[in-house]
Amino acid sequence: MIIHRKAHRVLVSGITGKQGTFWTEKMIECGTCVVGGVNPKRAGETHIGVPVFASAADAMAKAPYDTAVMFIPPALAKPAALEAIASGVKLLVMLTEHIPAQDVMAVLLAARRAGTHVVGPNTAGLVTPGEGFVGIMPGHNPNIFRPGSVGVVSRSGSLGTLVCLNLTRAGIGQSAFIGIGGDPMIGTTTRDALIALDKDGRTEAVVLVGEIGGAMEESAAEYAAGMEKPVVAFIAGRASPPGKKMGHAGAIVTGTAGSYDSKRSALERAGVVVVDTPRDIPAALSRRLEGRAAREPRGSAVQAGR
């Protein structure tokens, strides 16, 4: 579910706001199936070509959806998210940054009880080149995203964008981009995203874009150790001073926990190639894929780098 598909039906919460409007237009342009939006004050209207509903439940009754994406300010995010979860949505994409932590816990708990997947908060969203995107990523930009077989998981939207751009410039397309968000508490972890990409039949290799803070990369490394698909990683924050939150609330090193060295060594022990700069990612990936193709001459060699 956390890999976006063209068949997914998407509801946009907060569709009539400036950003909701701008990004919904981009999503539709990119091929995403947007069934409508929510704004109680404008229920019954049509906005940028799609219907506006009074509530998530109203929308579910009239235009069933499986994915909800929220353009909702922090103070209102919890009730909007709980409403979407109660409506029976399968995937909730929370873009909002600065939601109170106890609200995030309440949303993640309700989601766990209802069996709803949550991506974010503070995520830039999901992109599947050639199929569509959900969120605030330049999924419609062919210089950045191109269909292919490399899955990308990233805490950061801007850095994830750069990584996909570098891949596309090197002739390597992407099977899926999963932005998981820069908050310390998120619904889908690096490990969760890695598992989804490992199980995805269209993904042949993974780029893991992490950053300092927390222990998600270390946990993902445990899973990566047992993966057959090659994984290449870049971890941001090597030059960041400890004890300071580097923009993302989650990006802080206290003591040795969450440090660059801890993440890099955990990943390297798991057989993941960790590169020093984003520019090195495509070449490292090509080397891993070629090495693998040579070992497994099954005719499924990936065309990487042309």
Place this chain on the structure above:
Amino acid sequence: MNFEEHAAKAKVLAPASIAVPRGKLCITADETEAAFAEIGPCVVKAQVPTGKRGKAGGIRKADSAAEAGAAAQAILGMEIDGYRVEKVLVEERAEIAREFYAAVLTDFAARRPLVLFSTEGGMEIEEVAAARPDAVRRHGLEVDQGFDDHAARAMLAGLGLGDAEPKIAAVLKSLHAIYRARDAELIEINPLALLKDGRVVALDCKFTLDDSALFRQSDLASAGAAEKLTALERRGAEAGLKFIELDGNVGVLANGAGLTMTTMDVIAHCGGKPTNFLEIGGEAYTKSEVALGLVLSAPNVKSLVINFCGAFARTDVMADGVVKAWKKLQPEIPVFFSIHGTGENEAVKLVREQLNVEPYDFMEDAVQAAVDAAR
């Protein structure tokens, strides 16, 4: 947001009926001397939002007014962990029988609250937990779950607390209530003391409020400790920008925390040192003009990297702000761009035409050029 001990005790613990020693906040040695008359044998404690006060000599006992004054004289004006001491808390000295540790905090990895208790109070809890994991009792619960008497007593069972057990259980319940009602990230009492007269009293308190919840805890916001910021960092904060001053000479302006950290990493990789962390991602992408002014105000900046990779942030809007600031400030340092993503055609055109600068295709090349120029 962190709170100094006196604020945490007065604004958070006392209203929740957790007992604290009698105390008085003083800002001069004379005041401290006078406070001794009211309080008697006391402890004079530096009020700064850091846990390193004791080791730094910021906590002293006094048995006379003169000693209290002298302690305040020594402590006021001290610098502890980068904070200048401007206030001391004069507190009655308690006859301690035992010291405990009690806290409720957000367990970020488990995504739920966690109640902690240890009979080994007064020490760094991380050290206790590392040396003897069994010495720290943990009770994880869901955010919508109550923490009742039964749960509290279960946590304390078998610790030999005797008559103090119900009193300590009441403190744990209150701490949990504070955590929930006050949007705490951490509420910690260390030590929680059992006094010889049988009372259970919070001798110290650490309270961290979730910054994202300030909008609904406005009565506490003014009681929080000021962040440790340089003048430039404060200017950034006032403009709603996260700016961190560093000791290098290559200025950084990028959008998004991840890309900004990466720009700093590549500067280091190329043998340079960044002047700052400053990101204008999210809603802040419209503030590039103010942001550039900040970077250029850093005293050591010798060259500048501007690295935009727009997703949500529109590079054309950011580039427009940069061009405006550049023309206004007319800095005499070289600038190196890399611009990709949302709005890049317009952004590149603007930079080319208005600043006569050609952006680099790869950020690594822009960074290398900036590092070389700063040498």
